[in-house]
Amino acid sequence: MPAEAVIERSDRPAGAARARELLGRWEVLVAALFLLTCVVGQSLSSEFLTAESFTTASLDLSEVALMALALALVVVAAEIDLSVASVLALSSAVMAELWNAGLPLELIMPICIAVGALCGAFNGFLVTRLGLPSLAVTIGTLALFRGLAFVVIGDESVTDFPVAWTDRAFGNFAGTPIPNTMILFAILAVAFGVLLHATPFGRSVFAIGANVEAARFSGLRVKRIKMWLFVMSGAVAALAGIVISLRNSTAAANVGQGFELVAVAAVVLGGVSIFGGKGSILGVVLALALLGAIQKSLTLAEGISSYWVQIVIGTLLIGSVLGPNLVRRAREARGSIPTRRGKWPLRRAATPNAPQQ
Amino acid sequence: MERIRTPWAVIVALLALTLAFAACGDDDEEPTAGGANTTAAADGEIKRGLKFVSMPKQLGNPYEEIEHGGFEAAVKELGGTHELVGPTDASASSQVPLINSVIQKRPDVLGIAGNDPNAVAPALRNAAKRGITVVGFDSDVAADARKIFVNQASSEQIGRDQVKILAEQINEEGEIAILSATANATNQNTWIKFMREELKNYPNMKLVKVAYGDDDDQKSFQETQGLLQAYPNLKGIISPTTVGISAAARYLSSSDKKGDIALTGLGTPNQMRKFVKDGTVTEFALWNPADVGYLAAYAGAALASDLITGKEGEKFKSGKLGEHTVGKNGEVILGPPTRFNKQNIDEFDF
Numbered sequence: 001m002p003a004e005a006v007i008e009r010s011d012r013p014a015g016a017a018r019a020r021e022l023l024g025r026w027e028v029l030v031a032a033l034f035l036l037t038c039v040v041g042q043s044l045s046s047e048f049l050t051a052e053s054f055t056t057a058s059l060d061l062s063e064v065a066l067m068a069l070a071l072a073l074v075v076v077a078a079e080i081d082l083s084v085a086s087v088l089a090l091s092s093a094v095m096a097e098l099w100n101a102g103l104p105l106e107l108i109m110p111i112c113i114a115v116g117a118l119c120g121a122f123n124g125f126l127v128t129r130l131g132l133p134s135l136a137v138t139i140g141t142l143a144l145f146r147g148l149a150f151v152v153i154g155d156e157s158v159t160d161f162p163v164a165w166t167d168r169a170f171g172n173f174a175g176t177p178i179p180n181t182m183i184l185f186a187i188l189a190v191a192f193g194v195l196l197h198a199t200p201f202g203r204s205v206f207a208i209g210a211n212v213e214a215a216r217f218s219g220l221r222v223k224r225i226k227m228w229l230f231v232m233s234g235a236v237a238a239l240a241g242i243v244i245s246l247r248n249s250t251a252a253a254n255v256g257q258g259f260e261l262v263a264v265a266a267v268v269l270g271g272v273s274i275f276g277g278k279g280s281i282l283g284v285v286l287a288l289a290l291l292g293a294i295q296k297s298l299t300l301a302e303g304i305s306s307y308w309v310q311i312v313i314g315t316l317l318i319g320s321v322l323g324p325n326l327v328r329r330a331r332e333a334r335g336s337i338p339t340r341r342g343k344w345p346l347r348r349a350a351t352p353n354a355p356q357q
Numbered sequence: 358m359e360r361i362r363t364p365w366a367v368i369v370a371l372l373a374l375t376l377a378f379a380a381c382g383d384d385d386e387e388p389t390a391g392g393a394n395t396t397a398a399a400d401g402e403i404k405r406g407l408k409f410v411s412m413p414k415q416l417g418n419p420y421e422e423i424e425h426g427g428f429e430a431a432v433k434e435l436g437g438t439h440e441l442v443g444p445t446d447a448s449a450s451s452q453v454p455l456i457n458s459v460i461q462k463r464p465d466v467l468g469i470a471g472n473d474p475n476a477v478a479p480a481l482r483n484a485a486k487r488g489i490t491v492v493g494f495d496s497d498v499a500a501d502a503r504k505i506f507v508n509q510a511s512s513e514q515i516g517r518d519q520v521k522i523l524a525e526q527i528n529e530e531g532e533i534a535i536l537s538a539t540a541n542a543t544n545q546n547t548w549i550k551f552m553r554e555e556l557k558n559y560p561n562m563k564l565v566k567v568a569y570g571d572d573d574d575q576k577s578f579q580e581t582q583g584l585l586q587a588y589p590n591l592k593g594i595i596s597p598t599t600v601g602i603s604a605a606a607r608y609l610s611s612s613d614k615k616g617d618i619a620l621t622g623l624g625t626p627n628q629m630r631k632f633v634k635d636g637t638v639t640e641f642a643l644w645n646p647a648d649v650g651y652l653a654a655y656a657g658a659a660l661a662s663d664l665i666t667g668k669e670g671e672k673f674k675s676g677k678l679g680e681h682t683v684g685k686n687g688e689v690i691l692g693p694p695t696r697f698n699k700q701n702i703d704e705f706d707f
Contacts, residue, residue, distance in 0.1 A: 045461075045462070047461040047462065050461070052460075052461055053461065056454070056457035056458065056460075056461070059457070060453065060454035060457060150540060154540060155540030155541050155546060155569070156541065157449060157473055157475070157476075157541045159474075159475035166479070170479050244450060248449065248450045248453060248473075248475070248476040248477075248479070249475050249476065249478065249479060250449050250450070250473050250475045250476035252449045252473065252476075252541050253540070253541075254448045254449055254539060254540070254541065255448060255449050255450050255476075256448065256450065257446050257448040257451070258446060258448075295454065296458065299442070299454065299455055299458035300458050300461060300462065302440060302462075303440060305416060306416060306442070306443060306444055306445050306455065307416065307445055309445075310445060
């Protein structure tokens with residue numbers, strides 16, 4: 001579709017400032033939703049706006065929060081990693097098995113992260129070297145890594161980790177209501193924020209996500225960069241596996257089922273475009289706060305079933321993909337661009353990724 | 358050409374962070390004085406108006422629903438209020454966030470069927486610190502995380518009984534398999550341990566495989582299919598889970614091996630009635646799950662009213678069930694399992 005491609009390019013520079021403006025507004029919107037949730041949450045239960053709520057809600061979200069950071073970079077590059085929760089489980093299983101074998105935790109933890117990085121490299125290999133779509137690849141490894149976790153540890157669950165470590169993962173930071181895991185998250189959030197927004201590597205990630213062909217022609221080593229993104233995602237998911245095992249004093253192969261859904265929801269709700277090229281770590285952090293507040297308010301309210309947490313997260317996920325598209329569509333309908341009736345903007349956004357040869 | 362050093366820094370930083378994590382200080386939770394009702398009740402009466410929360414392993418599991426229905430019925434008799442709070446999946450850690458929120462609601466009694474004995478323990482200990490009485494039932498949690506555990510029957514008896522029932526049906530010989538729930542389900546694994554013990558008394562019966570249907574109907578159905586294909590000489594299947602046994606029965610009743618392979622285990626009469634009547638299943642066992650929940654609520658009420666403390670030998674009134682005694686490790690046993698067959702199945706409705 002050469003004609004459309006031309007429109008696409010000419011549209012871009014003019015739209016860039018506007019897109020940034022929109023992005024800014026998106027984060028404001030998420031923050032506003034967060035405040036709204038706080039108001040609603042407090043009206044549902046007087047226990048909502050308490051330090052204890054903050055502690056437990058953020059603790060409960062620790063692993064998803066960690067995974068969402070690395071996942072955000074993957075999504076900015078117009079890829080996806082759905083295997084994160086399974087890598088988390090595999091990391092937990094490996095941790096259990098090595099602990100049973102008598103290794104010290106200080107040695108086990110780096111090994112787990114290495115295993116996670118290896119899982120990520122496997123995803124990255126299939127995506128970049130064999131050219132398979134990451135959606136299909138990581139749905140496959142979602143099942144594969146979870147299965148491996150069961151092979152590694154089977155029906156056991158290991159629970160005798162040293163109390164010094166489990167207390168560290170379960171406890172709060174120096175007398176504050178902030179869980180230690182959130183300190184870890186904050187450090188990583190800053191690290192990933194700097195990586196994405198203030199380094200050449202981060203700019204390459206945006207460039208690849210916006211237009212992979214243009215990125216390639218301008219000399220970026222697209223495959224290698226994507227490979228790194230998957231490796232990082234795997235390594236961080238493995239770190240989350242360590243955290244959840246210590247926090248619950250239980251390492252088992254079935255931990256964290258369905259976490260990938262919440263992590264993807266956090267990323268997309270945070271304003272990272274599912275079609276790549278747009279997004280910020282700040283947005284993801286805000287979205288995580290929103291998700292945490294929603295989960296907390298629903299579980300604190302009397303007589304609301306946990307199914308509602310899933311329903312709300314699913315709805316927000318769809319809403320956050322649909323929202324920006326509707327805005328763009330409305331703009332187009334107003335006539336700033338020659339009319340393209342009946343076509344969803346998302347199809348246009350996907351065009352740069354289509355095979356070129 | 359872009360230089361790609363930065364990711365290395367991130368990976369190294371990750372490794373360094375796990376170690377730096379060690380340096381983070383940890384603080385002590387300040388112990389809070391117990392809940393609203395801590396004054397001792399006068400002369401052995403159960404306090405009225407107690408607030409109960411019960412937490413199943415997973416919402417939507419029919420067996421758990423019956424159990425927690427019994428819990429609720431007892432709460433009504435006791436004049437308290439009840440709320441059911443449960444996760445949507447049965448993974449090891451899914452109950453933890455819910456327990457954390459329940460603690461904030463400050464009920465007097467929390468009755469819980471644990472998904473994983475240890476994953477929930479830190480949160481439950483926290484609950485106890487806030488003066489909430491924790492009672493385990495159905496599937497136990499770490500002993501120091503609850504005051505009392507209400508057991509359906511002794512685990513040993515349940516495990517051994519199922520092997521005995523199957524042995525009667527297959528004349529004590531042939532290959533057998535077990536179709537269990539999730540691979541780390543506490544109660545199933547304990548029963549399977551005693552099944553293996555009991556099997557030592559039957560030298561001609563050989564356990565060829567323990568399969569896991571994850572308490573998922575479709576998966577259990579497929580696992581049954583897989584067992585029959587992998588072991589053509591299979592004589593019997595024990596499924597110590599209600600989801601597993603009904604899925605297995607459904608598969609067997611439509612397969613050409615119906616009647617050749619004996620199926621027993623733990624099932625509810627309503628789920629299994631059809632298969633008992635069409636000859637797929639001869640006999641299976643279960644306790645009355647509603648009574649398990651019922652007893653747990655009475656135990657929780659007695660504890661919360663300071664009538665008992667959970668020590669061995671203490672007795673408490675258990676409504677229509679009469680009286681029960683606390684055993685070793687705070688365990689209270691409901692009674693021996695009931696066997697269901699063509700003769701008696703119509704007498705039960707659950």
